Amino acid sequence: MTQRPLTVIISGGGIGGLAAALALRQRGIRVRVFERATELRDGGAGLHIWTNGTLALRYLGVLDEVLETAPVQHVTHFGTWRGDLFGSWPVGDFIDRYGCPTIAVERSVLHRVLTAAVSAYDTDAEIRTGAGVVGFEQDASGVTVELSDGDRVRGDILIGADGIHGAVRPGLLGEHPARYTGYIAWRGKAQLLHEKIPPGTFYALFGPGTRFTFYDVAPGVVHWMSVANGAPGGRDSGDPRELLAQRHRGWMSPIDEILAATPEQDIIRGDVMDRAPDRRWGSGRVTLLGDAAHPITFNIGQGACQALEDALVLAEELDTTDPVNALRRYEKQRRKRTAGLQQVAWRIGRLGALENPLLIRARELGMRMVWPRLVFRIAERDQISYATRWRTPPAPKPLPDSTFQTDGA
Numbered sequence: 001m002t003q004r005p006l007t008v009i010i011s012g013g014g015i016g017g018l019a020a021a022l023a024l025r026q027r028g029i030r031v032r033v034f035e036r037a038t039e040l041r042d043g044g045a046g047l048h049i050w051t052n053g054t055l056a057l058r059y060l061g062v063l064d065e066v067l068e069t070a071p072v073q074h075v076t077h078f079g080t081w082r083g084d085l086f087g088s089w090p091v092g093d094f095i096d097r098y099g100c101p102t103i104a105v106e107r108s109v110l111h112r113v114l115t116a117a118v119s120a121y122d123t124d125a126e127i128r129t130g131a132g133v134v135g136f137e138q139d140a141s142g143v144t145v146e147l148s149d150g151d152r153v154r155g156d157i158l159i160g161a162d163g164i165h166g167a168v169r170p171g172l173l174g175e176h177p178a179r180y181t182g183y184i185a186w187r188g189k190a191q192l193l194h195e196k197i198p199p200g201t202f203y204a205l206f207g208p209g210t211r212f213t214f215y216d217v218a219p220g221v222v223h224w225m226s227v228a229n230g231a232p233g234g235r236d237s238g239d240p241r242e243l244l245a246q247r248h249r250g251w252m253s254p255i256d257e258i259l260a261a262t263p264e265q266d267i268i269r270g271d272v273m274d275r276a277p278d279r280r281w282g283s284g285r286v287t288l289l290g291d292a293a294h295p296i297t298f299n300i301g302q303g304a305c306q307a308l309e310d311a312l313v314l315a316e317e318l319d320t321t322d323p324v325n326a327l328r329r330y331e332k333q334r335r336k337r338t339a340g341l342q343q344v345a346w347r348i349g350r351l352g353a354l355e356n357p358l359l360i361r362a363r364e365l366g367m368r369m370v371w372p373r374l375v376f377r378i379a380e381r382d383q384i385s386y387a388t389r390w391r392t393p394p395a396p397k398p399l400p401d402s403t404f405q406t407d408g409a
């Protein structure tokens with residue numbers, strides 16, 4: 001008897017949802033991706049994808065295309081707002097140790113490459129925009145998903161990859177609002193070639209209750225982020241560049257030039273949210289992935305990298321005969337992996353938010369002493385080396401020759 005191929009419904013066409021779609025397709029599993037937004041959006045900014053994430057991208061067969069524009073990172077500098085450095089992490093060495101670089105990439109590039117790869121894999125891949133998941137019901141044989149366009153679709157499995165404010169999570173675990181970190185991030189993109197930002201250089205600078213990071217995401221394109229403590233739900237009155245220029249006046253050069261070279265309309269403001277690690281991500285035929293499962297603040301640059309890892313582990317587990325047990329095994333592995341990272345990122349965020357001058361002095365002293373000697377080593381061990389399991393890319397599996405099940409089928 002031949003087994004019917006699985007159909008997996010994915011709620012959310014962000015990095016996690018698209019990576020999961022690609023990983024599942026490569027294992028011969030059918031996917032249907034439903035995205036609430038009317039077009040696949042990129043969030044308008046850049047991402048640091050550490051070597052654990054690029055190993056996953058290479059395993060998915062898309063790294064070479066991403067590298068056509070994404071610069072390989074050579075060094076990550078940490079320092080004070082004046083530019084005194086606590087430590088410089090030679091992340092370019094990861095290429096020798098893991099055979100894969102750490103990169104910076106525009107979100108739009110990652111989205112485009114993943115979408116194209118899912119669609120190119122075979123012609124019946126479905127990525128439907130303007131169709132948010134609004135509810136679901138499961139029974140012993142499958143899951144029925146209700147969409148915002150009124151359609152109902154049925155599959156074997158539902159993956160909630162719909163971000164920190166997605167719809168699958170409350171349907172599974174109940175309504176629990178995300179946790180506000182106490183700080184707000186402004187992000188933007190400047191067209192700037194500057195001798196102080198040679199290709200592959202990342203800066204993270206700490207001030208009192210404020211931070212500024214910048215790095216190149218393409219030749220002559222600098223992504224930056226300004227972070228400051230404040231109440232949630234606020235809006236900028238007027239041109240945010242004036243507020244930001246004032247906040248970072250006297251900071252290390254070329255921050256003023258970066259801000260001046262950023263078009264006003266390219267600046268995105270957002271309250272930074274996360275959640276404490278959860279004990280449960282799923283039930284029966286439904287599970288969560290990416291930020292829907294384990295939102296990680298940007299402080300360690302691992303949120304998207306972990307969504308990529310989730311995608312590969314999920315596909316590995318679903319490549320077996322019992323999908324419900326496969327989901328529980330996936331959750332067990334990934335909860336263990338991501339819970340510690342959620343907590344580390346939260347703590348580094350608290351450290352970055354300090355405003356008391358004495359505590360800031362202690363922070364600077366501590367960072368100077370432990371950052372290069374200890375933190376880089378621990379971070380490499382805990383964040384990067386996990387992904388060496390994906391060093392050797394797989395041989396693709398052909399898809400079974402049949403069409404999608406549709407509503408009521």
Ligand SMILES: Cc1cc2nc3c(=O)[nH]c(=O)nc-3n(C[C@H](O)[C@H](O)[C@H](O)COP(=O)(O)OP(=O)(O)OC[C@H]3O[C@@H](n4cnc5c(N)ncnc54)[C@H](O)[C@@H]3O)c2cc1C
Binds near residue numbers: 011017133164292
């Ligand atoms: C300021 C900032 C900087 C960051 N920097 C980094 C970094 O350098 N490196 C890194 O690895 N990570 C970084 N992250 C984290 C990273 O952005 C996230 O972890 C990553 O985008 C998670 O991907 P996702 O697909 O799980 O969720 P999302 O990117 O949030 O995608 C979810 C998708 O689901 C859709 N959706 C929502 N609700 C529904 C619904 N009901 N039905 C259908 N679709 C729905 C949304 O429209 C969206 O397209 C950063 C985050 C922030 C905020």
